[in-house]
Amino acid sequence: MGDAMAMRSLLENNLGMIIAFDGQGTVTFLNGIAREELDYRQGKKKISVEDIFPTLIRENCNYDEYVNSVQGQLIKTVAYRKNNTCFPVMIRFSKLFFEDVGQINAVAGLNIQDEEDAIRELKKVEQEMEQNLKARDSFVANITHELRTPVNGIKGHVKNLLDLETEPSKKSTLGIIIQCCNNMEKIINNLLDFSKMEAGKFEICEKPFEFKSCVNQAMDTNRPVANQKGLHFHAFVAEDVPQTVIGDELRITQIMNNLLSNALKFTSMGAVTLEVYKTHQREDVVELTFFVTDTGIGIDAQGRQKLFQSFSQADDSITRRYGGTGLGLYVTKQLAEQMHGHIEVESEPGRGSTFSCAIKVKVPVQAVEQEKEQNIEFDISNLKNHLLGTQAKSRMEQVYMYGSAANRRELAINMEKLVLCIEMENWEKAEGFAENIKTLCAESGEQTLKSRTFRLLMAVRKEDYKQAIGYSEEIRTILKLKEPGAEGV
Structure with missing residues (x-):
């Protein structure tokens, strides 16, 4: 009797609903939570289990067999109250044993109305966010188009004036206006790229192009600023960098432009250099690494941590003094990762910075085959030297490793x-x-x-x-x- 009383006390004080019923489906026990949730008062009216779960249990079914078939399963359904209103629940059927009545069927359940409401609210918020993102993308696309039109108009008219003007001071002023237009175009492009990246609509377009012409274009674009500041400005491309590569020429140029313009912005004296090396090759896939080094203001450790985040610069004072949106390096990082690469920075305050950006491109099949042939010829020449013996060895001793x-x-x-x-x-x-x-x-x-x-x-x-x-x-x-x-x- 004591065990039965303890069992009833445990069920009565359970945090979830406990409903017990016999082989005829008649409810024999409702704990406190069940009585409260269902608004039933035990003993005043005969209650059947199908009254509570009409969508789950058929009337006059074999209740014992049904419980045996679903015992232990977690089932999502609805429970009906006395006034025929309902609420969602998660329930599990099982068998309980009482000494005074023997084995009976039982349902343990939880009201999940709050969870369902939260899920619906979350879906509503997600839909609103999606709509807001679509509206933002549409706005950015429209505003960048609207901004490009006047900028291009100003730039075109200024170029016409520049062709006609002969006075040096006026030509200099017109040149500054053109440079301002170029800077505005960079900001517009970064905003548009950022929007595409956030929306997951950014794509890399790969096709063959001459790599050195890409480097020259980036240098020519940024040279006016370097000349205006009186900086040493030069580029070096290693001899083993392929002449023709397969990749996104526009985006690779954009990477170099962003890194160079960033270096020039923060350098008032000294030099800005671009160097390109082939750092790895496997079959037709080549890794190219760009090193852009400046003698500018440098960046401390805290600034380096947030350097590649969107709308972020090393600190607010830099934004006030040098301007910029903080998107250039973020876009560059995303572009590098799109090309299966990465970007890093080495810098100290007052000692300049070195940005290294690695990307992967492909080389034409003909170039790969040609390189293999050259390697075969090299191997054969080494074999000949080996066969020549001491004579070849004597000649080789005159040549050092480098x-x-x-x-x-x-x-x-x-x-x-x-x-x-x-x-x-x-x-x-x-x-x-x-x-x-x-x-x-x-x-x-x-x-x-x-x-x-x-x-x-x-x-x-x-x-x-x-x-x-x-x-x-x-x-x-x-x-x-x-x-x-x-x-x-």
Whole structure:
């Protein structure tokens, strides 16, 4: 009797509805929650289980068999109250045993009306958000079109005036207006690209194009700003970068434009450089990496963390002083990822920045086959040298790992003088020696060496003692050069 009382007490105080019924479907027990939810008062009126669950249980069915068939299953249905209103529930049928009455059928259930209401509200919010996004996309598309029209009109008229004007001061003013129009076009394009990316409608269009013409176009676009600021502005494309690649020429140019214009914006003196290397190739897929380096204001660690977020710059003071929407680098990051690449930045406040952006493109099948043939010829030439024996070996001993003996001596001399200039903080002369080292190593097929000589030159230009010494030691290790003052090379 004690166990039965304990069981009834447990069921009575359960947080969910408990409904017990016999083999004829007559309800024999309703706990407190069930009485409250269903508005039934036990003992005043005979209640049948199909009155509560009419959509689930047929009248006069075999209730025991039904419970056996669905026992343990979680079922979503509706429960009807005494006044014939209903609410959604999740229920589970099972068997309960009482000593005084034996085994009976039972239903445990929860009212899920609040959850259903929340789901409906969530769907409503999602639909509203979707409609708002569509409205935003439509607005951005329309506003960018409306903005382009007057900007292009101003630009066209100013160009006509520029052709007619001869006075230098007026020509200079007209040139500034054209540059302002170009900046406005960049902002418009970034806004439109951002909208497409957020809507998931951005696509990459791949076709063959001449890669160096793409680099030249980006340099020509940004050269007026560099000239206006009096900055050193140049580009270098490694010899092993394919002449023709298959990719999205417009978007690759946009990446370079965004990185260059960003570097020029934050650099008031010194240099901005673009260097392109082939950093990996597998079959017809080539990874190209762009290095854009400046001697500008630099970025602290906190600023670097949010640099590639939308509508974000390193801090608010930068926005006030230099302007911009904060979308350029965000769009660049998204473009790089669309091309199966990534973007990174190395920077310190007051020491400039280096942005490295890697993308993957394809090369035409003919170029891949030609490279394979060249590799076969190289292997055959190595085999011939092996077969020639000591004679070939004697000739090979005259050539060092990276160029001739004379070339290596020149490298060692320049490296020794470079380190001396760095130690004396004579950065102007150090830059000359760093450029010599970079030129002497340019013929090497070793990408790590090319990258280190480039970074060495940038560190010298930024007058960064720690990085300059570090890169010079790495280059010395790669080239297997002896320490300064040691005999030989």
